[in-house]
Amino acid sequence: MKTIFSFVCFFFAVSLQAQTVVADSTFVNLKEYSQDFVLDMKYATTDNFLKAKVYECEACYLRFKTIKALVEANNDFIRKGYRIKIFDCYRPLDVQKKMWKIVPDANYVANPARGSIHNRGGAVDITLVDETGTALDMGTSFDFFGPESGHDFKEFAKPILKNRKLLKKIMLRNGFESFDSEWWHYNLEGAKKDKLSNFNWQCN
Numbered sequence: 001m002k003t004i005f006s007f008v009c010f011f012f013a014v015s016l017q018a019q020t021v022v023a024d025s026t027f028v029n030l031k032e033y034s035q036d037f038v039l040d041m042k043y044a045t046t047d048n049f050l051k052a053k054v055y056e057c058e059a060c061y062l063r064f065k066t067i068k069a070l071v072e073a074n075n076d077f078i079r080k081g082y083r084i085k086i087f088d089c090y091r092p093l094d095v096q097k098k099m100w101k102i103v104p105d106a107n108y109v110a111n112p113a114r115g116s117i118h119n120r121g122g123a124v125d126i127t128l129v130d131e132t133g134t135a136l137d138m139g140t141s142f143d144f145f146g147p148e149s150g151h152d153f154k155e156f157a158k159p160i161l162k163n164r165k166l167l168k169k170i171m172l173r174n175g176f177e178s179f180d181s182e183w184w185h186y187n188l189e190g191a192k193k194d195k196l197s198n199f200n201w202q203c204n
């Protein structure tokens with residue numbers, strides 16, 4: 001009995017420690033928490049509107065609370081036969097400044113003077129893939145800067161509107177907010193209050 005009691009105490013202590021070690025505001029690497037996402041980090045390649053590789057390597061860093069909500073959302077999608085494909089997560093403020101120089105339009109790029117939720121570790125740029133890994137048709141590519149990227153644009157075929165609706169519905173259900181002019185961008189609720197950041201993650 002005593003052994004069982006010690007065993008239970010041990011587990012209680014370990015789980016308590018696990019809960020207290022990582023604060024909600026701590027930046028963490030998604031891959032430490034889930035392997036169920038498809039990563040296609042566009043800014044770690046030259047395949048983006050900057051035409052420049054602005055991240056040294058591919059990684060999805062976010063505040064822990066954002067990671068938790070994102071994993072929950074992905075679990076919902078997995079139950080429906082889909083998975084989240086990620087284009088961007090946390091983005092250092094210096095990268096935001098580069099983007100603003102190229103596209104100084106707040107509909108598509110946040111002004112670095114105020115900062116983006118990406119700079120706060122609370123925003124993700126995502127789409128969905130099916131069980132074969134094929135991306136669902138969302139009507140435009142990621143970072144297409146035009147009205148067609150907006151949630152209000154309804155002149156698409158029904159399957160496209162349905163795909164966007166599915167993405168939005170599950171993300172909103174898991175604590176995220178959509179962004180009117182970009183179907184791919186989601187902010188964790190309340191993330192605006194978090195501080196801007198400019199650290200660069202380690203590449204091994």
Ligand SMILES: [Zn+2]
Pocket residue numbers: 088118123124125184185186
């Ligand atoms: Zn975004």
